[in-house]
Amino acid sequence: MTGASEGAAGRPELSRGKVLQKALELADARGIAALSIRSLAQSIGTKPMSLYYYVANKEEILDGLVDLVFAEISTPQAGREWKEQMRRRAHSAREVLRRHPWAIGLLESRKVPGPETLKHHEATLATLRAGGFTVEQTARAYSLLDSYIYGFALQEAGLPVSGGEPMAQVAAPIMERFATGEYPYLVEIATQVVMQPDYDYGNEFGYGLELILEALKPASAG
Amino acid sequence: MTGASEGAAGRPELSRGKVLQKALELADARGIAALSIRSLAQSIGTKPMSLYYYVANKEEILDGLVDLVFAEISTPQAGREWKEQMRRRAHSAREVLRRHPWAIGLLESRKVPGPETLKHHEATLATLRAGGFTVEQTARAYSLLDSYIYGFALQEAGLPVSGGEPMAQVAAPIMERFATGEYPYLVEIATQVVMQPDYDYGNEFGYGLELILEALKPASAG
DNA sequence: AACAGCTTTCGTACACTGTACGAAAAAGCT
DNA sequence: AGCTTTTTCGTACAGTGTACGAAAGCTGTT
Numbered sequence: 001m002t003g004a005s006e007g008a009a010g011r012p013e014l015s016r017g018k019v020l021q022k023a024l025e026l027a028d029a030r031g032i033a034a035l036s037i038r039s040l041a042q043s044i045g046t047k048p049m050s051l052y053y054y055v056a057n058k059e060e061i062l063d064g065l066v067d068l069v070f071a072e073i074s075t076p077q078a079g080r081e082w083k084e085q086m087r088r089r090a091h092s093a094r095e096v097l098r099r100h101p102w103a104i105g106l107l108e109s110r111k112v113p114g115p116e117t118l119k120h121h122e123a124t125l126a127t128l129r130a131g132g133f134t135v136e137q138t139a140r141a142y143s144l145l146d147s148y149i150y151g152f153a154l155q156e157a158g159l160p161v162s163g164g165e166p167m168a169q170v171a172a173p174i175m176e177r178f179a180t181g182e183y184p185y186l187v188e189i190a191t192q193v194v195m196q197p198d199y200d201y202g203n204e205f206g207y208g209l210e211l212i213l214e215a216l217k218p219a220s221a222g
Numbered sequence: 223m224t225g226a227s228e229g230a231a232g233r234p235e236l237s238r239g240k241v242l243q244k245a246l247e248l249a250d251a252r253g254i255a256a257l258s259i260r261s262l263a264q265s266i267g268t269k270p271m272s273l274y275y276y277v278a279n280k281e282e283i284l285d286g287l288v289d290l291v292f293a294e295i296s297t298p299q300a301g302r303e304w305k306e307q308m309r310r311r312a313h314s315a316r317e318v319l320r321r322h323p324w325a326i327g328l329l330e331s332r333k334v335p336g337p338e339t340l341k342h343h344e345a346t347l348a349t350l351r352a353g354g355f356t357v358e359q360t361a362r363a364y365s366l367l368d369s370y371i372y373g374f375a376l377q378e379a380g381l382p383v384s385g386g387e388p389m390a391q392v393a394a395p396i397m398e399r400f401a402t403g404e405y406p407y408l409v410e411i412a413t414q415v416v417m418q419p420d421y422d423y424g425n426e427f428g429y430g431l432e433l434i435l436e437a438l439k440p441a442s443a444g
Numbered sequence: 445a446a447c448a449g450c451t452t453t454c455g456t457a458c459a460c461t462g463t464a465c466g467a468a469a470a471a472g473c474t
Numbered sequence: 475a476g477c478t479t480t481t482t483c484g485t486a487c488a489g490t491g492t493a494c495g496a497a498a499g500c501t502g503t504t
Contacts, residue, residue, distance in 0.1 A: 108327035143429075148369050151376065
């Protein structure tokens with residue numbers, strides 16, 4: 001009963017899942033740079049080397065994190081209207097990547113996709129195919145949609161967190177260099193759109209997404 | 223003459239530019255993970271701590287690298303046909319990011335844009351504005367185009383290098399899990415398009431780009 | 445020639461990283 | 475009880491970024 005499995009008393013009971021879960025929390029809370037084996041072990045309440053029983057190395061933890069993030073993205077359902085399904089998925093993906101911005105940087109160096117990642121891709125492909133896209137059209141549509149989603153998330157991650165007025169903060173130091181009049185168009189866009197009090201870059205996501213969804217079409221020519 | 227400046231004899235003559243240049247070469251050759259202060263100093267032919275005279279810390283080196291990469295992207299010219307200019311810029315950006323894939327991951331954590339980056343943005347904005355886009359339309363078009371470019375580069379970076387047949391390599395290990403029949407649509411797209419001998423994912427870039435350029439329009443409604 | 449004052453180099457040391465190796469402890473089984 | 479497998483973790487090592495301060499080199503003035 002009080003074996004290595006179920007924690008009967010106060011035993012926290014370590015497991016691969018718990019390691020990854022805590023790693024995700026730590027990355028969210030303190031940033032991916034602060035995710036070290038030692039800090040992770042401490043936040044779990046164990047010792048550094050104990051983690052290596054559940055995980056081969058740190059790379060494997062990062063792989064697991066990316067897979068966890070993919071698992072959070074809402075899975076589209078084949079058979080339903082493809083456009084609405086893709087819209088839902090895209091917005092969900094953006095939200096997830098905004099919650100875990102560090103995951104974007106991780107994507108660049110990941111080699112093997114995890115099981116949840118594969119499941120997600122499978123469901124997305126199924127939805128497009130069921131929507132009437134040919135195999136080739138599906139490949140292109142998927143590439144286009146995901147490129148937009150990842151790219152938007154990447155740009156969003158390069159901004160100061162998000163909220164009411166942080167745009168003025170990122171713009172201010174740059175504005176000084178602008179005093180020279182070197183960058184009139186950057187000044188224009190900064191003052192006339194970005195620094196407007198109610199401007200939220202996140203809202204631009206929908207614009208580009210709709211434009212792409214509108215232009216995508218199954219059947220006939222590609 | 224044999225002062226601290228021009229290297230008259232065999233003196234290599236250190237400088238901030240040289241440090242960044244060598245850092246770029248090292249990152250390209252051995253990957254961003256292999257770029258350490260010590261390895262960089264050695265490749266330059268100096269000692270680690272000497273670099274800190276030209277650079278405040280490693281972060282500043284990474285900032286400089288990103289700016290160097292941006293400098294490589296061909297700058298659009300305002301006044302010329304905006305669509306053609308954006309096409310050129312997009313293809314150039316993709317090529318540059320394929321040469322320096324590590325730069326994509328760096329983008330996520332960069333805080334302040336460098337001078338070359340600003341210059342590039344300025345020129346792009348100028349071209350769109352001159353092409354008849356309003357300020358708001360420019361912001362949206364720019365966001366859409368760059369999201370697509372960065373996202374595509376990000377996905378491309380997650381692939382095995384590039385060449386004739388590496389697609390079969392990334393697909394093979396995954397294919398084993400497919401033997402279970404869990405992922406029929408992934409199998410379909412893998413066998414029917416990705417693993418085709420003459421398939422090159424890079425070619426898909428043009429498709430999405432043209433679709434976006436076609437849908438973008440200046441004037442009237444946004 | 446000697447000194448002073450820059451600029452530029454770099455040796456040493458410290459705290460921190462991932463993890464190889466192997467010992468120790470705990471749990472399960474006969 | 476003992477034996478075996480599973481799970482934990484202490485120690486040690488090579489590598490990281492960089493703070494601090496000493497040294498060296500160069501320039502200009504006397």
